Amino acid sequence: MYYELLENIAQQNALRELNPYVKLMVGLGAIILALISSSFVTPLFLAGTLSITLLLIARIDARLYLHLLKAPLVFAIVSVAAIILITGGGEVFWRWQPASFLSFSVTSHSINEGLLVFCRVLGGMSALFFISLTTPMTELFIVMRQSRIPPVIIDLAMFIYRSIFLLMDQVDQIRNAQLMRLGYSSPGEAIRSFGNLCGSVFIASWDAGEDLIRAMDARCYDGRFAMLDQCCPPDGKTLCIAVTYLACSAVLLIMTSSITLV
Amino acid sequence: MCVSRIILEARDVRYRYPHGVEAVKKVSFHIRRGEKVALVGPNGAGKSTLLLMLNGMLRPDSGNILFDNTPISYDRNSLREIRRRVGFVFQNPDRQIIAPTVYQDVAFGPVNLGYTEEEIKQAVASALRYVGLEGFERRPPHQLSGGEKKRVAIAGVLAMDPDVLVFDEPTSVLDPAGSEDIMELLEELHQNGKTIIISTHDVELAYPWADRVILLRNGEILQEGIPEVAFGDPGLVRKAHLSVPILLELYLELVMRGLARQAKKPKTVLDMINIIEGIRKGSMTGKTDGCGMIRVADVDMLAHGTITEIIADLGITGVGVMGSRAKEHLQKEGIYPDYTYAVIDRSILRGMIGESILIITSGGMVGKVIERVLEFEQETGIRLPAEIIRAPCSPDRSKGDP
Numbered sequence: 001m002y003y004e005l006l007e008n009i010a011q012q013n014a015l016r017e018l019n020p021y022v023k024l025m026v027g028l029g030a031i032i033l034a035l036i037s038s039s040f041v042t043p044l045f046l047a048g049t050l051s052i053t054l055l056l057i058a059r060i061d062a063r064l065y066l067h068l069l070k071a072p073l074v075f076a077i078v079s080v081a082a083i084i085l086i087t088g089g090g091e092v093f094w095r096w097q098p099a100s101f102l103s104f105s106v107t108s109h110s111i112n113e114g115l116l117v118f119c120r121v122l123g124g125m126s127a128l129f130f131i132s133l134t135t136p137m138t139e140l141f142i143v144m145r146q147s148r149i150p151p152v153i154i155d156l157a158m159f160i161y162r163s164i165f166l167l168m169d170q171v172d173q174i175r176n177a178q179l180m181r182l183g184y185s186s187p188g189e190a191i192r193s194f195g196n197l198c199g200s201v202f203i204a205s206w207d208a209g210e211d212l213i214r215a216m217d218a219r220c221y222d223g224r225f226a227m228l229d230q231c232c233p234p235d236g237k238t239l240c241i242a243v244t245y246l247a248c249s250a251v252l253l254i255m256t257s258s259i260t261l262v
Numbered sequence: 263m264c265v266s267r268i269i270l271e272a273r274d275v276r277y278r279y280p281h282g283v284e285a286v287k288k289v290s291f292h293i294r295r296g297e298k299v300a301l302v303g304p305n306g307a308g309k310s311t312l313l314l315m316l317n318g319m320l321r322p323d324s325g326n327i328l329f330d331n332t333p334i335s336y337d338r339n340s341l342r343e344i345r346r347r348v349g350f351v352f353q354n355p356d357r358q359i360i361a362p363t364v365y366q367d368v369a370f371g372p373v374n375l376g377y378t379e380e381e382i383k384q385a386v387a388s389a390l391r392y393v394g395l396e397g398f399e400r401r402p403p404h405q406l407s408g409g410e411k412k413r414v415a416i417a418g419v420l421a422m423d424p425d426v427l428v429f430d431e432p433t434s435v436l437d438p439a440g441s442e443d444i445m446e447l448l449e450e451l452h453q454n455g456k457t458i459i460i461s462t463h464d465v466e467l468a469y470p471w472a473d474r475v476i477l478l479r480n481g482e483i484l485q486e487g488i489p490e491v492a493f494g495d496p497g498l499v500r501k502a503h504l505s506v507p508i509l510l511e512l513y514l515e516l517v518m519r520g521l522a523r524q525a526k527k528p529k530t531v532l533d534m535i536n537i538i539e540g541i542r543k544g545s546m547t548g549k550t551d552g553c554g555m556i557r558v559a560d561v562d563m564l565a566h567g568t569i570t571e572i573i574a575d576l577g578i579t580g581v582g583v584m585g586s587r588a589k590e591h592l593q594k595e596g597i598y599p600d601y602t603y604a605v606i607d608r609s610i611l612r613g614m615i616g617e618s619i620l621i622i623t624s625g626g627m628v629g630k631v632i633e634r635v636l637e638f639e640q641e642t643g644i645r646l647p648a649e650i651i652r653a654p655c656s657p658d659r660s661k662g663d664p
Contacts, residue, residue: 011401158361166404214319215357
């Protein structure tokens with residue numbers, strides 16, 4: 001199951017014990033650098049280094065990682081193709097005008113623009129996966145609390161996080177029961193089955209909510225959710241590595257700011 | 263048998279669900295401090311409803327629930343107090359575990375009771391140690407096995423240090439090994455002075471475990487008494503949609519054939535074997551003499567790696583383990599125990615046929631083992647030496663009895 005898989009990886013990867021702030025700093029820093037870079041080199045560098053870190057140091061299965069990247073990559077390729085065809089400027093390599101109001105062209109400027117966007121997507125996605133595959137949600141709750149986000153929101157987020165897995169289990173069970181009795185066998189049937197599924201899950205979640213209140217009452221609920229434990233303290237070495245990495249990327253960004261492909 | 267004070271009592275309790283049948287019909291019973299009571303009945307007998315009233319989750323339509331001889335009141339503060347003192351473990355641990363990590367979930371009760379941070383940490387640590395889940399603090403509950411989830415749920419209740427523990431169908435979602443582990447944990451809790459109430463429809467489980475059994479059907483008490491009595495009337499048991507425990511049935515058949523005369527009905531396989539040995543003594547020649555031996559080791563006295571040596575040196579043929587701490591230790595050593603449930607009885611059974619058994623346990627349980635074996639010697643006249651292994655590798659040969 002997909003949703004559980006991601007969470008499992010985050011819980012079990014080799015970088016789990018690293019301080020979440022360091023991981024967040026690297027991930028968010030990389031996203032910002034990828035976005036402000038005017039050249040494709042830095043985002044590509046970030047994508048490469050972060051992916052290698054994920055695969056070799058965090059020991060994430062390469063096939064799975066590619067599978068995860070597939071969806072955003074397909075989306076990026078489609079949009080980049082559109083950007084290349086629509087934007088203009090610079091030297092014209094190819095031009096097609098099917099109607100007077102519609103023209104497509106590939107120019108040096110559009111290729112550079114397309115490549116930059118593509119590399120930004122790649123860099124940003126790698127950074128995002130770097131955060132989500134190495135930092136479990138439970139650690140992020142600690143960060144949220146320490147960054148003074150109102151407790152109500154965090155408590156809600158924690159309930160939701162806990163309930164997602166239970167509800168997804170329900171969805172799986174009900175869907176299997178439907179499939180076994182030939183639900184979803186035709187388009188009309190699929191709509192009907194899906195409606196039933198939604199109804200059943202709604203009732204199940206309502207039940208679960210009532211049970212939750214009972215479970216909390218049985219343990220003397222007084223408006224307070226359990227406090228969080230501490231996350232691992234940042235150690236100097238990893239902090240140094242993270243800062244150096246971001247600094248190097250920033251230097252690279254400045255040095256390569258004028259490099260374009262064509 | 264010493265009679266302790268009544269801790270919980272139901273007086274003429276009735277309960278009807280908003281649009282349904284009357285689930286509990288004028289029921290009265292009491293529970294004494296330190297007792298192990300099983301509410302046994304078929305599905306829909308009103309077991310869960312009755313249990314939910316014991317900590318004020320449900321309020322009876324009429325009648326009273328008394329805790330420590332005072333009727334419980336249903337204002338907010340009294341309810342908090344009663345729920346702290348009567349811990350409730352739901353049937354489905356998924357519905358009881360509310361927090362995203364084990365630590366947070368176990369800390370939920372203490373946090374809401376307003377403990378200080380230090381107290382919370384300590385309560386959580388000791389509860390987790392108790393159920394054998396040290397090191398699970400940061401794990402999210404959805405990644406745990408059924409048995410582990412059940413243990414987290416129990417730890418969450420234990421962290422509030424209740425006097426009474428109520429378990430609704432404690433073993434219904436567990437596999438047989440998991441069930442045995444949980445029953446062993448209940449036994450440990452009981453040894454430490456907790457009053458325990460469970461509901462179940464598993465007669466085999468309730469029969470050897472309970473001090474007292476309350477048979478329920480259709481919201482009424484059908485029979486109440488020690489297990490031998492509660493399950494002793496096959497007609498009544500059938501009426502309750504249950505079955506007579508197999509040991510008891512076997513015994514009743516033996517009695518009908520004039521084979522068994524012993525007044526004490528068997529509760530365990532060991533009791534049954536004693537009865538059969540008794541029959542054999544009367545009709546056949548030969549007498550079993552326990553030429554085996556039972557050795558007990560305190561897990562806190564054992565250095566790493568010594569158990570394997572002890573097993574080899576003393577020619578141990580079977581290893582039993584009692585208590586979470588001992589189990590954890592064995593797991594670390596990579597030793598798979600042969601007996602994890604009803605350990606003393608099973609060890610005696612093996613000892614009777616000449617095997618040499620090592621029991622690993624901790625603290626006060628060491629003395630309990632020796633005591634139980636001596637009791638067995640006195641009851642049956644079968645000699646079965648038992649000794650405590652004191653120092654690692656140099657077993658002290660002194661017999662561990664006064």
